[in-house]
Amino acid sequence: MFRHTPLRYATLVLLASVALFRVFTAEYFGLEILTEIFILAVLVLALDMVAGFGGMVSLCHGALMGVGAYAYVMLSTIAGIAPPVAMAGAIAITGVAAWVIGAICARSHGIYFIMATLAFGQMAYSYVFEAPIFGGDDGLGGISRLDLSFVGIDLSDSRSFAFFCLAILAAVYGAAVLILRSGLGRSLSGVMHNEQRMRALGLTVWRVKADVFGLSGMIAGLAGVLAAQHIMYISPGLLSWTVSGEALVVVILGGVGTLIGPLVGAVAFVMLKHELSAVTTYWHLVVGCILIAVVMSRANGIFGWLEDRWGARIDRRAADATRNQKTEEVASDA
Amino acid sequence: MLETRNLDKSFGAVHVTRDVSLKLERGERRVILGPNGAGKTTLFNQLVGELASDKGSVHLAGEDVTALAVAKRARRGLSRSYQKNTLFDGLTVEENLGLAASIHTGHATTLWSDSLAKPEVREIVQDVANQVNLMPFLHANVSEISYGVRRQLEVGVALATRPLVLLMDEPTSGVGPEMAKGFHDLLNNLPRDLTLLIIEHDMDLAFDVADTITVLNYGEVVFDGLPQEARGSSLLKEIYLGSWEDA
Structure with missing residues (x-):
């Protein structure tokens, strides 16, 4: 069950403030990196919804992002549908695809779930790679961004597009919180804690998993649409x-x-990718070492480590307060 | 209300339940006795559908539910608690009860609104918390409450689905005598129209709450009758009660 804590609120405010500040002050390359961060953040929010709150570790969210990107391009460029409608259509198509994958994989757990989602992802990748309609290995270009000129926003401008992606990220975060706090989100949390009991209480477990996977897929599809509009070119590598x-x-x-x-x-x-790749082509090695260090530290990632430290400090303060109170009581009794 | 006809289950060469036929009327409280390995928990698993029977059928309120999956049987009013606590660790007592209540009220899959904030869910949570004496612990995390209180919550979670028939697998398992006495009152205070089927080793509790007693031995029903008949049964003394009366 997702809960906001003071540390989480503080981190959120800090991240939003820095992001806004950088969107208004960064130069072209800085804006490109910011946009990349925002789009990746949308994708990983989608993944955290299913992996972190439902125990469904998916290895097909990249493919779902690709499905969203390709669906948007096919609808807007090939079918000639207006970009806003194409965007909505692409999100819906990805949601349906994710729901089907979720419904099929919902009966498997752990490594089997990971492998099943990987298989779906690779099937999508292979199909897009081979099918001439998707441009094969060459990919597809000529992608247009949304036209928001009616509200005075020109998304062809890097700053405006970065701000647009940040706004979408904020909306996605809000939606994810609402979903996780809803009846469906609570049920998902129950399933992760004790699937057998939820079933014994009358819950159709696979349906809850599929529904959340579908919603997560819609968000991944949205990340794909944003990625397609950002680079204005897509290739099978996205899947x-x-x-x-x-x-x-x-x-x-x-x-x-x-x-x-x-x-x-x-x-x-x-940040690591851009900073390290400027120094060495082996930047993946450094990221790998950092990941190993994070995993070996037994903390739940960077933020989990912060939460542990924060929680330990609060516990220490509470213990100190209790000890002081007892000392005062003993002193007053004496 | 609940009827089984000739239920059978084998694991390889081991015949765990043999030709078990039971019939529980609405509001009846039946205790299943039997030594370890008699097939009591296996029978429960067959009743709720967690284990497919080799043969025989299960009927709930006149409907044959043998082919139904666990969740469907539960939605029709067949609920159970487990011998080992199967709670939602990391959540509060209120959230544990709320999960069960939201499934019963159909709010378990609502999007955008919190199921625990729904008046009908809150009403069930409050009601059940009162029934199983959990009001003082409502906002405590499951990891913070004692084992005995967790046993109460185990029953409470099953009750929050508002079942027609409640199966309880050793509700007092592992609790002290004082807590077990509390369970007597708890079970006696449950609504009289709720049908109870209880596996229990605590003889005091069994004879206190039972309208009828069924004894299983090697998977077979060897006794089916009133508590006073059970007390006088020489067969029972031989296979089960001897050690209790001697004690």
């Missing part, structure tokens, strides 16, 4: 399992099942 793997690394790096942790993870991952 590769490595994209899913990277998203999972980001969630683990930040802190599984915290929602805010993955946001921190997205910032850390993209």
